[in-house]
Amino acid sequence: MIKGRLHSFETFGAVDGPGIRTVVFLQGCPARCIYCHNPDSWNPNGGREVDTEEIVKVAKRAIPYYGEEGGVTFSGGEPLVQGEFLIQTMRALKAEGINSIIDTSATYIDEYTETAISECQMILLDIKHSDPNKFKDIAGKSQDPLLEIIDLINKHRKPVWVRQVIVPGINDTEENIKELNEFIKKIKRIDKVELLPYHTMASDKYEKLGLSYRLKDVGPMDKEKVKHLSSFINY
Template identity: 50%
Template sequence: MVKGYIHSIETLGTLDGPGIRMVIFFQGCCLRCVYCHNPDTWFFNKGTSITADEIIAKAKRYQPYFRSNGGITFSGGEPLRQPNFLLECLKSCKKEGIHTVIDTSGIGFGNYKEILKYTDLIILDIKHSNPEKYKQITGLDIKYYYEFKEAVIKSKKNLWIKQVVTPGINDTYEDMIAFEKEVNSFPSNMVQKVELLPYHTLGVFKYEKLGIQYKLKDIPPLSKEKLNQLKNFLSLKNLVE
């Protein structure tokens, strides 16, 4: 039995996929996004050890709430950083007829084809399509994202795409053009929804508690007005929420 490390479990989530969902927040992430609001999920040794059977046993208690379109969302941290554990969880869900979502930035340890085989919906967090800006935001080379992207396209699975919009980093119309081009690089019949998420500062206290420097301490949250301007600029009107 493969054991994994999780940060926490949300039992009745409504923002992490369709319907009412149990959200499993995995521990571990190799990205260091400048706006990350969960630095407490970065390291494996800070998590709670658990098995897929324990997760499924808990999920069964909430299955009546899932109804026809709810289920389990595997989020993070980054769920792809624990591929063996994630795969076992996904397979167990399918045996129980539970709808599965992975909420990911696409940076893991491979075996993507097998993982996506048991995934009903992918929520893909696209940091930026420009390699330089991607590295500025995440600290990592964009080539690792491309590896997962290729697997996603081949999987032909349903896809939601999101991007966090941060003042001074990716909040220009040029950035939106790049984002839209990236969205359109996926087959149109795969993409069901597109979200622009406003940068916020709700996780700053975690950096202070962990003794980690917060790189955007002088950056204010993105205003609702600015967010709406950027949403209206996009031509993906039927998909944007």
């Protein structure tokens, strides 16, 4: 059994997939999103060592609350970076009757990605931007893995919740949302699209880590405007 690296757990999560969920934030992310709220999750050697047994044990404690839909969501960081550990852990959870969701930025793909996708119940797909150049500007990584991952999701017929963080002056235009609406037509099974208003809580974390924060002068996203933009989504 291989070991993983863990950033943190969140118990009784209610927003990262259907039902009540135990959220497992795995450590390590190759992206450098300009608005990342967890810069402390970037370093693949950071966090702490964790084994599958511990994750199963934590997840089992909440079984009475999962109901029909709840379970475990693997987030990060970027969970696909620890593909082999992720597969091993999702299989162990399945043996206990607990479903798994992968919350991915689709900025990374390797030989484990397809099996990981085939093993999970559904995908939370964080699409940084539909335009490849803007995607790279936001995430610091190429959009290519996203296109490959969408093909794998379609191949394995997994349902998807699409998400995009909406940042003032970066992607908060009607044109952007119309482009996103076109882009996501590539995905065969969409259950939900969520536009998430950017908020400014991350800047303190960057200061503490001695990192510069590109959005330090950008205010929070107007929630009403995001509601209006959501009206252009009709998948």
